[in-house]
Amino acid sequence: xxxxxxxxxxxxxxxxxxxxxxxxxxxxxxxxxxxxxxxxxxxxxxxxxxxxxxxxxxxxxxxxxxxxxxxxxxxxxxxxxxxxxxxxxxxxxxxxxxxxxxxxxxxxxxxxxxxxxxxxxxxxxxxxxxxxxxxxxxxxxxxxxxxxxxxxxxxxxxxxxxxxxxxxxxxxxxxxxxxxxxxxxxxxxxxxxxxxxxxxxxxxxxxxxxxxxxxxxxxxxxxxxxxxxxxxxxxxxxxxxxxxxxxxxxxxxxxxxxxxxxx
Amino acid sequence: xxxxxxxxxxxxxxxxxxxxxxxxxxxxxxxxxxxxxxxxxxxxxxxxxxxxxxxxxxxxxxxxxxxxxxxxxxxxxxxxxxxxxxxxxxxxxxxxxxxxxxxxxxxxxxxxxxxxxxxxxxxxxxxxxxxxxxxxxxxxxxxxxxxxxxxxxxxxxxxxxxxxxxxxxxxxxxxxxxxxxxxxxxxxxxxxxxxxxxxxxxxx
Numbered sequence: 001x002x003x004x005x006x007x008x009x010x011x012x013x014x015x016x017x018x019x020x021x022x023x024x025x026x027x028x029x030x031x032x033x034x035x036x037x038x039x040x041x042x043x044x045x046x047x048x049x050x051x052x053x054x055x056x057x058x059x060x061x062x063x064x065x066x067x068x069x070x071x072x073x074x075x076x077x078x079x080x081x082x083x084x085x086x087x088x089x090x091x092x093x094x095x096x097x098x099x100x101x102x103x104x105x106x107x108x109x110x111x112x113x114x115x116x117x118x119x120x121x122x123x124x125x126x127x128x129x130x131x132x133x134x135x136x137x138x139x140x141x142x143x144x145x146x147x148x149x150x151x152x153x154x155x156x157x158x159x160x161x162x163x164x165x166x167x168x169x170x171x172x173x174x175x176x177x178x179x180x181x182x183x184x185x186x187x188x189x190x191x192x193x194x195x196x197x198x199x200x201x202x203x204x205x206x207x208x209x210x211x212x213x214x215x216x217x218x219x220x221x222x223x224x225x226x227x228x229x230x231x232x233x234x235x236x237x238x239x240x241x242x243x244x245x246x247x248x249x250x251x252x253x254x255x256x257x258x259x260x261x262x263x
Numbered sequence: 264x265x266x267x268x269x270x271x272x273x274x275x276x277x278x279x280x281x282x283x284x285x286x287x288x289x290x291x292x293x294x295x296x297x298x299x300x301x302x303x304x305x306x307x308x309x310x311x312x313x314x315x316x317x318x319x320x321x322x323x324x325x326x327x328x329x330x331x332x333x334x335x336x337x338x339x340x341x342x343x344x345x346x347x348x349x350x351x352x353x354x355x356x357x358x359x360x361x362x363x364x365x366x367x368x369x370x371x372x373x374x375x376x377x378x379x380x381x382x383x384x385x386x387x388x389x390x391x392x393x394x395x396x397x398x399x400x401x402x403x404x405x406x407x408x409x410x411x412x413x414x415x416x417x418x419x420x421x422x423x424x425x426x427x428x429x430x431x432x433x434x435x436x437x438x439x440x441x442x443x444x445x446x447x448x449x450x451x452x453x454x455x456x457x458x459x460x461x462x463x464x465x466x467x
Contacts, residue, residue: 065309072312079397086396087403147408149395152304153286155408228396256305258312263396 073260080196080262086227089145095156096210098148100217101231103189103251111216112186112237119222123182123242126173133221137207139163139171144202146227148234149263160225162206166199174243182248183224186237191250193226193233197262202227205238230261264328265443267321272422274300274314279419281307288416312393319386326379342372361436374425381421388415 100106119131143161169176176199182192197203203226207214214220219236226234232252242248253259277300284293285304301307329335346369353359359368367375391402391411405411433439 065306065313068313068316069309076394079394081397084397084399087399147395149408150286151308153282153412252305256303256309258308263394 069256069258072258076260076262077194077196080228082196082200086146086202086263089147089157091145091159093157094145094159094210097215098158098209098218099150099154099156101150102187102236104187106217109217110187112220114221117186117221117239119238120240121172121242122240123244124175124178125243128172136163136205136222137213139168141208142204143208143211144204144225144227146202148231150231151257151261158225159210160204160206161208161211162204162222162225164201165203165205165224165226166201168205169198169243178243179245180243180248182242182244182250183235183238184240184242185235186239189235189237189251190248191224191233191235191253192248192259193224193229194260197226197228200226200228228263230263232257233261264321264325267317268325271314271317271321272426274310275318276419276423277301278307278310278314282311283416288413315386315389322382322386338367339372339376342376343369345369347373361438364439364442374428378422378425381418381425385415385418385422388412388418 102109114133117133119136121128121130140163141161142164143159145157145159147155148158149155165181166176169181176195179195180192181195181198182190184190203224206219206223206225207221209215209218214223219238222238223236224234224238249259277298280294281296281299281301282304284296284299287293299307301310348369350359350368350370354370387401388405388411390398391405392408392415395402395408395411402408402411405414433443
């Protein structure tokens with residue numbers, strides 16, 4: 001082995017490195033053996049393949065991962081730019097029809113009956129009278145052509161219109177300083193978003209896709225559509241909305257997906 | 264730093280394969296589930312977005328250290344085409360020397376510089392996929408969401424290819440492994456005769 005002049009590292013001890021450790025551990029150093037390393041690597045690899053012995057599913061590891069996921073919620077809310085608009089696209093780029101996705105197959109879809117449908121309101125809201133579809137469809141509309149990104153990795157450009165959520169929350173006298181908006185859906189799905197994302201200009205309660213009323217598979221009569229969250233944070237077939245300061249979770253969030261899931 | 268990076272990369276690649284499997288870029292390519300980390304998609308995402316912090320913090324510290332101490336300049340430059348070509352010629356004739364582990368040859372300089380660039384690109388494409396709206400200016404550099412995903416995949420492929428070659432070559436020159444575990448051949452200005460013996464024993 002050749003000698004080189006010590007590099008000017010700021011971490012290098014001024015008096016040189018204490019060499020006694022190498023001498024004291026000479027037996028250990030002599031034992032370092034390629035075959036042992038390979039054997040060790042192979043046994044570790046084999047261990048991870050044993051079913052029922054999954055090293056990634058121990059309780060402590062799970063709680064660390066959960067804590068980091070909560071930490072990531074905090075980081076994302078710090079990164080969130082309330083008035084920064086998501087890129088918008090031209091009508092020519094709109095995909096028709098949009099892509100269906102739910103926690104069940106499209107063949108198991110149970111359409112919502114518009115005549116009996118109502119939007120119930122709860123929590124920190126002054127005027128909690130429920131809304132009929134007719135009333136909601138009569139509200140002033142706003143249209144956004146934005147990208148829908150699924151947590152699985154696919155995306156498409158969609159053209160959505162409906163009442164702006166900030167405008168609707170103001171109209172019903174919701175507490176805009178509350179932390180969460182929770183949505184419940186006709187199919188048993190639920191989801192919640194933070195207030196800052198709810199008040200973003202590109203967050204709407206969508207009633208139309210490509211200027212036509214939303215069809216059954218995509219959330220008729222009412223769904224959330226926000227350009228600042230992943231797809232699963234846009235509940236479809238909404239039947240109830242609650243404004244709250246208590247963390248409400250949600251269908252996928254309770255199953256380990258990151259809660260904030262902002263884009 | 265090297266081993267922290269190795270652990271982070273191991274987690275990121277294994278969980279990344281699981282995330283990829285949920286929506287593949289190429290119909291013919293699915294990673295075997297046994298080689299993925301995280302169990303289900305949500306677990307893989309949790310692992311991925313946990314290990315990204317280790318990779319980014321460790322990588323940032325490594326870049327600052329390399330630049331401030333002049334290590335990058337000393338070890339990785341200059342990269343000369345003629346040196347690379349002569350290294351390749353020597354390697355093909357099994358004459359490439361490894362006597363001085365503290366100096367990189369031309370091919371090593373090129374590949375070690377290249378993998379740092381790929382690592383940086385991997386973090387940037389990752390951020391573009393994670394936050395295509397908040398970092399929309401960065402995401403726009405990589406074109407559409409799917410081109411950013413494809414670039415993230417290609418950088419992963421480059422890293423995996425690098426690791427395979429890197430590990431295979433390190434095993435061919437076992438002396439390097441001792442260096443990797445003990446901090447490398449680094450001798451004091453006043454060599455200790457006892458130590459020289461220990462180092463020789465270790466390198467046998």
